[in-house]
Amino acid sequence: MMTINAMQDPYSIDCPGRVSQIQAVMARENIDVYLGSRLRTLSWVTDAFCPWRSYVVIPAQGLPTVFTFVIDAARVADDSWLDEDHVLGYAPLGGMDQITQIADFITETLRLKKGRVGFESGMSNYLPEGNLTLYEYESFRSVLPEFEFVNSHHIVDRLSLIKDQGTINRFREASRIVDCGHKAVKEAISGGGWKGMTETEIAGIAALAMRKEGSVWEWSFTGGNEIASGYRTGLAGGACTPATTRKLSQGEPLMVDIHAMFKLCLGDHAHNYLLGRATDLQLLHARNFIDIVSQTLKTYSAGISPVAIAERMMELAETKGFAEHMVPGFEHGIGMMGDEWRIGMNDGPLPYWTNPEHAYRENEVVICALQYACPQDDIGFRYENPILITKDGCEPLSKFALGVEIVE
Amino acid sequence: MSEKFMYLSPAWRDEVEKRLKESLSPEKMKFITTSVSFNYLNCPDGKDRCLYFQCEEGIISEVAVGDAGSRQAEFVISGNYDLFSQVTRGTMSSQRALMSGRLKLKGNMVKALKLASLADRINKVMAGIPTDY
Numbered sequence: 090m091m092t093i094n095a096m097q098d099p100y101s102i103d104c105p106g107r108v109s110q111i112q113a114v115m116a117r118e119n120i121d122v123y124l125g126s127r128l129r130t131l132s133w134v135t136d137a138f139c140p141w142r143s144y145v146v147i148p149a150q151g152l153p154t155v156f157t158f159v160i161d162a163a164r165v166a167d168d169s170w171l172d173e174d175h176v177l178g179y180a181p182l183g184g185m186d187q188i189t190q191i192a193d194f195i196t197e198t199l200r201l202k203k204g205r206v207g208f209e210s211g212m213s214n215y216l217p218e219g220n221l222t223l224y225e226y227e228s229f230r231s232v233l234p235e236f237e238f239v240n241s242h243h244i245v246d247r248l249s250l251i252k253d254q255g256t257i258n259r260f261r262e263a264s265r266i267v268d269c270g271h272k273a274v275k276e277a278i279s280g281g282g283w284k285g286m287t288e289t290e291i292a293g294i295a296a297l298a299m300r301k302e303g304s305v306w307e308w309s310f311t312g313g314n315e316i317a318s319g320y321r322t323g324l325a326g327g328a329c330t331p332a333t334t335r336k337l338s339q340g341e342p343l344m345v346d347i348h349a350m351f352k353l354c355l356g357d358h359a360h361n362y363l364l365g366r367a368t369d370l371q372l373l374h375a376r377n378f379i380d381i382v383s384q385t386l387k388t389y390s391a392g393i394s395p396v397a398i399a400e401r402m403m404e405l406a407e408t409k410g411f412a413e414h415m416v417p418g419f420e421h422g423i424g425m426m427g428d429e430w431r432i433g434m435n436d437g438p439l440p441y442w443t444n445p446e447h448a449y450r451e452n453e454v455v456i457c458a459l460q461y462a463c464p465q466d467d468i469g470f471r472y473e474n475p476i477l478i479t480k481d482g483c484e485p486l487s488k489f490a491l492g493v494e495i496v497e
Numbered sequence: 498m499s500e501k502f503m504y505l506s507p508a509w510r511d512e513v514e515k516r517l518k519e520s521l522s523p524e525k526m527k528f529i530t531t532s533v534s535f536n537y538l539n540c541p542d543g544k545d546r547c548l549y550f551q552c553e554e555g556i557i558s559e560v561a562v563g564d565a566g567s568r569q570a571e572f573v574i575s576g577n578y579d580l581f582s583q584v585t586r587g588t589m590s591s592q593r594a595l596m597s598g599r600l601k602l603k604g605n606m607v608k609a610l611k612l613a614s615l616a617d618r619i620n621k622v623m624a625g626i627p628t629d630y
Binding site: 166173181 | 596597598
């Protein structure tokens with residue numbers, strides 16, 4: 090059997106190295122064992138998709154051990170770099186529940202009788218974040234009374250902020266796949282093909298094309314591929330549009346926001362159309378939108394902050410007379426699966442929200458995201474594209490040409 | 498009338514080993530290699546005991562009764578003597594005992610899943626032994 094070693098595989102990630110990095114910080118912070126529970130932590134450490142409630146226990150030295158729902162443990166072990174002795178299943182059986190198993194693992198397998206447990210707590214606007222619940226926390230405290238529990242999510246957050254080359258390459262591939270989805274949608278709706286179609290059909294056309302190219306999931310928790318038409322494109326704030334069975338209609342806008350996942354890295358690009366014909370008012374909105382997207386992409390670079398971008402872009406929108414149509418935020422975070430919203434360390438003046446003064450650094454990846462919505466005219470547009478922050482600018486990873494296209 | 502054996506006695510142990518070797522071929526045991534220790538807590542004499550099985554490539558190579566915790570095994574199942582006796586008699590399923598938390602399992606749950614049907618086969622053989630509890 091031919092094998093591809095890490096040096097040849099452009100998507101290779103040094104997972105043991107990541108664990109060593111975590112352990113080095115644990116040593117500095119006197120953490121004896123790390124109990125990760127967030128989806129982002131599971132993805133970053135295991136390089137496997139862990140959709141069920143899972144935990145990763147990282148000792149001071151040696152390999153981590155994952156605990157996941159028993160029906161999925163063998164698959165997680167197969168997908169990850171860890172062997173089956175380091176991916177254990179919990180189950181609703183005596184001694185096999187997650188609290189008992191993990192506590193026994195810490196005290197018996199790791200032979201720790203007391204010490205400091207790093208765990209993950211906080212809050213998020215993102216539903217599948219995975220912080221330890223109050224019940225879990227109290228249960229672990231109860232069965233591990235000699236241990237001090239220390240909120241340590243910052244360790245993984247800091248280490249995962251700057252993307253390594255393998256991760257960047259995965260993001261590039263995920264975006265290439267998304268571009269194939271957009272190409273398929275454009276071909277399907279062109280030449281009157283849109284007539285009689287529903288938003289859900291558009292979502293499916295994109296999904297099939299992306300799956301053919303290797304996407305494993307239209308990953309977003311906002312409804313997979315988000316398709317909106319007509320007035321739904323212009324809902325105020327409107328950055329969440331799961332596809333409906335609404336039929337596409339002549340003279341309406343169509344927003345196509347599609348998502349691919351490749352090796353846990355995420356593609357996310359939105360493209361916009363006007364169906365059949367466009368009014369002067371619609372074209373004015375489209376020009377406003379394209380202007381501000383273009384300017385935003387030119388503004389990103391290492392050193393700039395979210396608030397600086399927002400100030401500059403809202404000033405532009407105000408000058409051109411469409412500020413009231415803009416959501417005054419121009420990005421959301423992105424990382425491996427489960428790390429969707431955070432920008433930087435989420436250590437701003439409002440706890441667990443973006444620090445507006447976060448200075449972007451080279452090799453951070455964020456989604457450049459703009460929402461233009463004019464409810465009174467039943468029109469809106471969305472732009473999303475993963476961008477790689479570079480020293481002097483940014484690299485948009487999706488290459489699908491920017492524009493609001495009129496399709497006959 | 499057939500001979501009755503005292504549960505967990507040396508004679509009962511001998512009968513268990515004999516019947517398992519007669520009834521369970523390596524094929525039926527899927528050629529597995531594993532070990533399991535049943536820890537009986539609160540036996541009638543007040544002691545804790547273990548019933549230990551060793552299986553080598555599908556062959557039952559050892560059945561032992563001893564003090565609880567005296568044998569290291571890949572899987573350890575612990576519970577009260579009364580409960581184990583109900584499971585052995587067939588009046589309580591091992592699934593119910595485990596799902597209710599009255600029996601506690603230690604070991605790799607994923608591997609245990611693969612062995613659950615084999616454990617049932619062993620239990621059925623033991624249930625067929627005339628036993629005084």
